Amino acid sequence: MTYTGQVVVGGPGDVRHLDEVVIRKVAVGPLANDVYLLTCRRTGAQVLVDAADSPDDVLALVRAGSPTARLDVVVTTHRHLDHLRALGPVVAATGAAVAVGDPDAEAVAAATGVPVARRLRHGDVLRAGDVVLEVVALRGHTPGSVALAYREPAVVHEPEAAAGRVHLFTGDSLFPGGVGNTQRDPARFERLLTDVTERVFDRFDDATWVYPGHGADTTLGAERPHLGEWRERGW
Template identity: 65%
Template sequence: MVPGGESAVRVLDRAEIRTASVGEMDNDAYLVTCRRSGAQLLVDAPTDPDRLLSLVREGDGTGRLDVLVVTHRHGDHLGAAAAVVARTGARLAAGEHDADEVGRACGRTVDTRLRHGDRLTVGDLELEVVALRGHTPGSVALALTEPEDAHAPGATPGRVHLFTGDSLFPGGVGSTQGDPERFTRLLDDVRTRLFDRYRDDTCVYPGHGDGTTLGAERPHLAAWAARGW
């Protein structure tokens, strides 16, 4: 994370990932840019549409935005979504079980209702949708996998980049408001759909604060289960 309104940038073989922190709750917005085509995807639009539009311009220099994915229906992740979509013409996407509430909050219909296992194409990039139920019914993560022939400086063949919204953070899963059934569902999804599937070098980009890796968090899964939140 880079303070002071600047964006942290990670350059991969085929993609660039820019991170901006906005708002009083230290919400993160992530811009994924296809290096070949200039196509762009924004993960969450928490607040401060002018800052987010500046982030989009940093990606390709033109302000092009192809799709905005809202990871879940909570207001601190979509407060600027209507403005960003109106000013860029981007498609609005959200998890199928949160899509109606996201649409109502934005005053428009969600264009793409995301389901577990769906794939979003952004230029030459493909991101897989991972449903993580519990924080909200329709919370989704996005998985971007580096190609096996990646060779750019800083790239790692086959490494995955996960944009997890409020479902996974350094130190635990997202809040389930003390509901044991929701907590169990979320922890089970995080365990089976993320930790059981992806390598330890998988990079995690959460909805607030700093990132982590699955390897850094894996040893603590049993402790998370035991504490129950």
């Protein structure tokens, strides 16, 4: 079946099969947080993006990728409570390491009682089997918000061939229709929009698929024409 990214709380998840990785998406909790599981097809290594809520549902997602509930790392995209309410139970059940953007790491550890094994910085790389994720810091929604960029391998055989499609997990920093909430703070909005512009839109092409922290997916091509509108409206 074709992946759409359309999921609702209590409903079935959606699954996307790529050459190196399987991406699974479910929605959980009262704020309909999106949770993503990336499973390396060769090694079975798994990365969870945001153990947001409803730990039983999150653990069921992990088991959908690995019957043994293997989970190598949980990346918490930022420190807001709706993105980490299931972190403690999921780590207790799986033994997964926790990775958080450096400026948000202490807040996540304090809120959950879970130690942060890795403090992420812009440009860092996370590896789980064949899955290679680049850390993209997007400051503004919170100081330590991060996105994760996975690039598919090129399918063609010429050495000068263009790289494959990018899949970008953006937390609450980029959605269909705009950047994340900055509470009408002009300085935070300017920082977030600048980071999103320079670190995302200026680097990745229109085919880039965006997996946000809530709601439907989008692409950079669908959002790029509206960057000027976002800046003009100020949110």
